[in-house]
Amino acid sequence: MKIFKLYILLSITLLAMNSAVAQTRATGATSVHKIILDTDPGIDDAAAIAIALTDDQFDVKLLTTVAGNVSADKTCANALKLVEFFGKQHSVPVAAGATAPLLKPFEDASYVHGESGMPGWDFPTIQTRPLAKHAVEAMRDVLLTANEPLTLVLTGAYTNAALLFRTYPEVKANIARIVVMGGCLGYGNMSSAAEFNIFTDPHAAKIVFESGLPIVMIGLDITMKALLTNANIARLPTLNETGKMLHSLISWYKDESEGGKPMHDVNTLFYLAHPEAFTITDYWVDVVTDGFAAGETVADIRRVSHNGATNVSVATDIDAAAFNEWYMAEIAKIKK
Numbered sequence: 001m002k003i004f005k006l007y008i009l010l011s012i013t014l015l016a017m018n019s020a021v022a023q024t025r026a027t028g029a030t031s032v033h034k035i036i037l038d039t040d041p042g043i044d045d046a047a048a049i050a051i052a053l054t055d056d057q058f059d060v061k062l063l064t065t066v067a068g069n070v071s072a073d074k075t076c077a078n079a080l081k082l083v084e085f086f087g088k089q090h091s092v093p094v095a096a097g098a099t100a101p102l103l104k105p106f107e108d109a110s111y112v113h114g115e116s117g118m119p120g121w122d123f124p125t126i127q128t129r130p131l132a133k134h135a136v137e138a139m140r141d142v143l144l145t146a147n148e149p150l151t152l153v154l155t156g157a158y159t160n161a162a163l164l165f166r167t168y169p170e171v172k173a174n175i176a177r178i179v180v181m182g183g184c185l186g187y188g189n190m191s192s193a194a195e196f197n198i199f200t201d202p203h204a205a206k207i208v209f210e211s212g213l214p215i216v217m218i219g220l221d222i223t224m225k226a227l228l229t230n231a232n233i234a235r236l237p238t239l240n241e242t243g244k245m246l247h248s249l250i251s252w253y254k255d256e257s258e259g260g261k262p263m264h265d266v267n268t269l270f271y272l273a274h275p276e277a278f279t280i281t282d283y284w285v286d287v288v289t290d291g292f293a294a295g296e297t298v299a300d301i302r303r304v305s306h307n308g309a310t311n312v313s314v315a316t317d318i319d320a321a322a323f324n325e326w327y328m329a330e331i332a333k334i335k336k
């Protein structure tokens with residue numbers, strides 16, 4: 001009898017859950033993602049920041065910058081150019097962070113993103129100043145005063161996040177989850193095994209992956225599949241001023257593949273907006289910090305270590321057509 005009652009209760013609960021999901025789909029209602037976005041703009045970062053700053057689905061509490069695609073002074077300047085472009089300089093604070101990886105010497109990727117990191121568009125001289133505190137201090141302050149846990153989105157090297165966790169571990173209680181662009185289970189783009197963000201600061205990545213917080217890893221396995229097609233890139237300038245600006249940057253972007261260009265960082269936001277477009281598999285993931293494979297993210301695919309525990313939810317597949325459709329619609333609805 002008890003089992004029967006439990007069955008009925010479960011059925012009712014499942015029906016209610018299904019109905020709630022159906023209602024959400026029918027109305028298109030979505031929750032607002034309150035995020036701290038830590039970036040190194042960078043052309044694909046710019047393509048992501050455009051959406052983060054303009055779509056009401058994302059509430060950017062803080063934009064922080066780190067040395068990565070280009071040097072730290074340039075990534076901060078580029079973030080400020082973008083907040084001014086979108087008129088968000090009074091609502092979205094920018095804080096400059098780490099100027100170099102934790103241990104490795106800094107090497108930029110200006111051969112991919114141009115000398116400035118955002119070439120091809122004549123942005124006005126910046127009027128806005130970054131916060132008068134380091135990104136790590138700014139992250140701490142925002143997290144400790146947030147009235148609910150925030151999502152940390154990392155689209156550059158993870159140096160700021162690693163420093164934050166080492167210096168102020170108490171902030172972890174106010175982080176709901178971390179969504180990172182980085183890593184790969186297959187081929188790397190810096191070495192055979194390593195992806196750029198992890199390769200840039202593998203020690204920081206190791207600290208973040210061992211933080212104990214829920215982590216979603218959006219790596220090359222899916223970003224190299226979800227290319228923004230050449231046809232859509234060509235259509236960007238017809239959409240609006242934002243489309244023109246992004247098209248100019250992307251024209252300079254040397255990260256090319258057959259049929260289109262990968263918008264790596266944008267996939268973190270696409271994941272938050274449309275997790276149903278992704279296949280996610282939980283693994284234990286370790287980061288190699290030294291030697292030939294430095295920067296490799298090694299997933300325990302055979303599940304032979306760590307007693308079955310996992311620390312990272314890895315995106316292993318993506319609906320590339322849905323990504324393209326969403327991205328173009330997102331840019332088209334920007335009122336500039």
Ligand SMILES: [Ca+2]
Pocket residue numbers: 039040041042044045068069155156265
């Ligand atoms: Ca980036």
